[in-house]
Amino acid sequence: MNVKDIIIIGGGAAGFFAAVNIAERNPRLTVAILERGKEGLQKVKVSGGGRCNVTHAEFIPSELVLNYPRGEKELLGPFHQFMTGDTIEWFEKRGVALKIEEDGRMFPITDSSQTIIDCFLNEAKKHKVEVLYNESVKKIEQSSRNEAVDFEHRFKIETQGTTFYCKKLVIATGSNPKIWKLLEAMGHGISEAVPSLFTFNIKDERINDIPGVVAQNVAIKVVGTDLFSEGPLLITHVGMSAPAILKLSAFGAIELAQRDYKFEIEINFIKQSIEDCMGGLKDCKLTFAKKTVLKAPQFDLPKRLWQKLVLASGISADMRWAELNKQQLENLSAxxxxxxxxxxxxxxxxxxxxxxxxxxxKEINFKTFESKLHKDLYFAGEVINIDAVTGGFNFQNAWTGAYLVSKAI
Structure with missing residues (x-):
């Protein structure tokens, strides 16, 4: 039998952050992390292409919450308690300097996620946090008064080989269906999990053979819905990606899952009305009369994308601007x-x-991230129904939740 003051289930970003902060704030507590894998912090390792996108340079809570399709309202209070600036300061105090990239994403200046992993492992060692690997949790229950441990140790956790008891329990397992089932058995409601950040598969002559092309600022909507986003669009080998698409996938996660990921999108590649576009093309017809339309890209569009859209408009490869008729201008505008x-x-x-x-x-107190159903049971990170667009926002939710849990404990 293994008895601890605090047990954290899940050795990822939120789990380590909670454990280290709890142990640092109160060195008398015995703190252990139970991690099902043979090593922890795996998501940290692969995040940001192996560089670890720690957070995002957005320093106003009311602006930061807009990046969370689920959790916008709930995170406003917590972000007033522990925010992006606090994250930067926390890591810098421990020797990890962060840098801001052009798009606002923040990375360690080493450009290596190992820097973040080493920081957590060193802090865990320094503050005597016990990290137990290959401990897959099979059962969580509240211990009864007659068990061979004082009633202060209210939680009983069974893994494949050990029974643990603890006074306070933190669940930081991310999107783990097995843990959600155990929490359901304890009476918690679980919102069904669906993918939230994904790219779109599209087979279309207009984007065939041009992977890697980026349209810098497009507007996209999902036909028949209110889903809309703006930003860069990347054409890939299988379809489309980049922030404009990923934002739609996050905010439309539930609706797009219901459609079995079969739907239509409407893209405005130049963010102009069809009338303004038509006016611009008529000007081009006069200005570039003798030039070949295919070889004269307009509206700052990448050349290869422009050419595909021109050909899709029924304009032949050798046609000059002066030769375009009204129908062809309308087609190209569309x-x-x-x-x-x-x-x-x-x-x-x-x-x-x-x-x-x-x-x-609704079952979580967002001042402390404690369960409203079970005293001394806490949650941090993606185990709860909060998710964000890409750019370091999911990690910021993990740091904030874990910090408030540690403060409460």
Missing amino acids: QLTKAIFKVDGKSTFKEEFVTAGGVDL
Whole structure:
């Protein structure tokens, strides 16, 4: 039998952050992490292409919460307690300096996720946090008064080989269906998990053979819904990706799952009305009369994308601007501002698995991240029904939740 003051289930970002902060704030407590894998912090390792996108340079809580399709309302208070600036300071105090990239994402200046992993492992060792690997939790229950341990140790946790008892329990297992089932058995409501960050699979002549092309600022909507996003668009070997798509996938996670990832999107490649576009093309017809349309890209579009859209408008490869008729101008305007693409399926975005779903937000006290159903049971990270767009926001939710848990404990 193994008795601890605090047990954290899950050795990922939220689990380590909670454990280290608890042990540092109160060195008398015995703190242990139970991790099912043979090593922890695996998501930290692969995040940001192995560089670890620690957080995002957004320093206003009311602006930061807009990046959370689920959790926007609930995180406003917590972000006033522990925010991006606090994250930066926490890591810098422990020798890890962060840098801001052009798009606002923040990484360790070493550009290596190992820096973050080493920081956590060193802090855990320094503050005597016991990290137990290959401990897959099979059962969680509240211990009864007659068990061979004082009633202060209210939780009983069974793994494949050991029974643990603890006074306070922190669940930081991320999107783990097995743990959600155990929590359901304890009476917690679980919102069904669906993928939240994914790219769109699209087979279309207009984007065939041009992977790697980026349209810098597009507007996209999912036809027949209110889902809308703006930003860069990347054409890939299987379809489309980059922030404009990933934002749609996050905010539309539930609706797009219900459609079995078969739907249509309308893309405005130049963020102009069809009328303004038409006016611009008429000007081009006069200004570039003798030039070949295919070889004269407009609206700052990448050349290869422009050429695909021109050909899709029924304009031949050798046609000059002066030769365009009204119908061809209208077709090109439509391709530039209202292009419809059929999405058929999704692909995982890099290795960054993010899901919508988890412990029902109404069952959590967001001042402390404690369960409203069970005293001394806490949650941190993606185990709860909070998720974010890509860019370091999911980690910020983990740091904030874990910090408030540690403060409460």
